[in-house]
Amino acid sequence: MSAPAETTEAPAPARASEPRGAPLLSVAGVKTYYGKIIALKGVDLEVNEGEIVTLIGANGAGKSTLMMTICGSPQAREGRIVFDGRDITRMATHDIMRLRIAQSPEGRRIFARMTVYENLQMGAAIDGNAHFDADLERMFELFPRLKERINQRGGTLSGGEQQMLAIARALMSRPRLLLLDEPSLGLAPLVVRQIFEVIRDLNASEGLTVFLVEQNAYHALKLAHRGYVLVNGLITLSGTGRELLERPEVKAAYLEGGR
């Protein structure tokens, strides 16, 4: 069941200063199938409160599948996913999200025929928009572009704006765990840097826990406290972001030309 991690020399350290309790999210032996095709072959990983954890891997490795499996869509066929001490493996997607996990998914999935404002309202839907106005102001501070576009339809935004909206929409639910699936995909380097800065700031100032999936391995590993490498549905490496950046396998497979 447990993933045959090829080389795990450093036992995934958390930030030195923090006491380690139970992880906020733990994924153990998770196998996910699409029909008869196996996409995740027994994944184990942990995300601690207050951490930024990055998962890197090639196309088709199962990164997005893992993100969606955490959210119960599709559900894991085997293994256990525990969030904040609660087994969420068999819970319905909307119930999982109500535990304050938020995802900015692959492809952004902005509601194209809704305005930016309505998209953000949807983000805050789980608590009936109770803190909506205050949170909206916060999003405008983080992403001033959204303020200019507030009454525009989601489908008319540029790719970068849509990505900002997707992240803002996820943040509107005041998540305890933010799942970000390839926020840099298809964006100009400047926008990528801006988005990564927002993530770092939120983590530093509010202790937001982030689980980030990226192909842009260099920036993602620099940003993260810890990272995992996913190959063909299995975790093959793990360690701190810095350690992974130094690994020859990582350099060869993910960093050539990656900066």
Add this chain to the structure above:
Amino acid sequence: MEVFLQQLINGLTLGSIYGLIAIGYTMVFGIIGMVNFAHGDVFMVSAFIGLICVLLLTTVLGMSSIFLILAITLVVAMLFTSLVSWTIERVAYRPLRGSFRLAPMISAIGMSIFLSNFVQVAQGPRNKPLPPMVPDVIVLMERNGYQVTLAYKQLIIMAVTALLLVGFWWLVQKTPLGRAQRACEQDRKMAALLGVNVDRTISLTFVIGAALAAVAGVMYLMYYGVVNFADGFVPGVKAFTAAVLGGIGSLPGAVLGGLLIGLIETLWSAYFSIEYKDVAAFSILVLVLIFMPQGLLGRPDVEKV
């Protein structure tokens, strides 16, 4: 001119009824991509519920205030019809979600046959008449012995429809439920990722569609004063035509399509042939599907993904 004006009034009345039914088709299609063929029969069932309610109120309780009777009947018909539609979705459609695309549609045809046959057995196959409820008319103008009239019941139908549409528009555009519904319509998976209970939202869509159809059913009953177990089919298909004409999936389109089909049908009856009025309506369906499948207000789907 007088004939035209009169037919305009008649057409708008009929069109209101079609529009109310068409919303149910278009909403369900929008959210789960399925044509709910049982919707016409849900409309028919609502007319029967209305009939029973009116008879109970007048004969058993001896009520005489027409407006009170009408109001109570509307509420009762909306409640029961919603329940019927909710049950149908739960029993006949939800278990088939995730199955192949045609499965729920075939199930819907089955539900349609079931409903009309059930009413035939339970209520008998003959026309069920109702004593005329609101017989008064307003004479708008008179020329050469031809009166253009607006019946009170036509006025009621148009007013109730307009009021309902405003409320409905508010529900869809301004409330969290309407927002969740539109979100599910665009991307069910993403809606779930934002904590929306998709199954519940779909159920509520059926309930809202049925409630509007129930209003149409009671209006139909009041207008024609008679209802029959087979009355779900033709108005149902015409309302479906209206939804297609307006652009299936589009709510304003459904209302516009309903009004247009109502007008086309009555004008055709007045100027050409009343026997061929159904042919006129259904020719529209064929023509729209061939030449303009996205309908009048349908979305062209050019959004950036």
